[in-house]
Amino acid sequence: MKFDEKIVSYFESCNSPVDKKGYLFKKGEIKTSYQKRWFVLKGNLLFYKDRPDDRDLTGVIVLEGCTVQLCESEEQFAFSLVWNEPGLRTYKFAAEDQASQESWIKALLSANHSYLYLLVMDLEKKYRDLVGEFASEPTKAFTMPNLSSAQPGLPSASLSTQTSTLPAYSATVAGAAFSPSSSPMLTPPNVSSKSASKRSPKLWPKRSANVMPINTPSPPLGDWSGLCFSTKDEFGKLHEDFGKEVKVLIADWLRKGQGGAAVQGEDLIDFG
């Protein structure tokens, strides 16, 4: 199966957020010795190369359908990524110390797409419930810079008159969150409150993938590709389970001392 290396490599090296990076020892796929590699976690992709500044990627592991487990190993601070289906592999790693091991396990557990999806759905619902309470507060479009001109058949004109845009997303959002009088987008826009509610729910102007607004009023939950949950319950429960598992595991580690003892086949949580 083709998997374009340039596209993947570009994603690794571009300035999108890095969720975690650092050295880990990885058990070889052919040789069984552990090799020290530099790992970069972005979203549900775990990249690895020899050194942080290397231009060439040695490899990437797509983190979907696997569980993170402690594993039996002659190495200390070991853990593994396990795909439970027959024929699928297990990747074994060893961290440099317990803190690193815990931190990597935690990061990898929540790296999969569904975790973030559920979390976003949960917050989206909370937000919409809140906006319902603040009756005078119109729901705001999550707008990104560079609104392009209208495409045939697309009502982007209405979008641009009813919401304000930010010149630069990240700085202004951060700024607006902390200072009282900044971006018009993040303070109640008095002008547009009435017209906002008349906005068509199906706005989708031509825009690049990483500068997309979310529609408001947002499309129903089912529009998010793939999943349709009772989001609050789902994520809440997921997180509770996650928290319990991690607590048990940490208690276990502490009892056995430094995570060196083998804990065989213990599932932290199954995201697969």
Added chain:
Amino acid sequence: MRFNEKELVSLSRQPSEKAAELGMRGPKKGDVVKKRLVKLVVNFLFYFRTDEEEPIGALLLEQCRVEKEDSQTFSIAFLDEAEKKYLFECDSEEQCGEWIDCIIKASYEFMRKNLIFYRTEIHRLTGKDPLEQYGISDETRFQVSNGLQLMTRDTSSL
């Protein structure tokens, strides 16, 4: 570059709400439109020859530009290069619009931005950080910007 191919193929078999036969044209000069079963699973777009089990390829839907090309066609461009532009022909304008919508929303980075937006808004409206109840407010992946911590704000102006 090594990758976990079998596991990725396994991912391509997961249920998806967005799978359809579309006309697909690759990015290279001379590539022609071919009928492919195109399937969206998380932030990957898999494409299969009709009735084949294993996908021909997988496209990672991050850092890409999705655009409407004409009423029934959309494109996905990578690396800001025309040479990495894939074309997809749909059966209707509506289908085309739905695919664009879904692909954009499937991106991990898009979800992250939404998360940060909602987190900021909820904090602004309530004075509370919604991630605190989950104990994940400190995680770097959810920071508003450069690790700035959310502080309580006076929301009496609302």
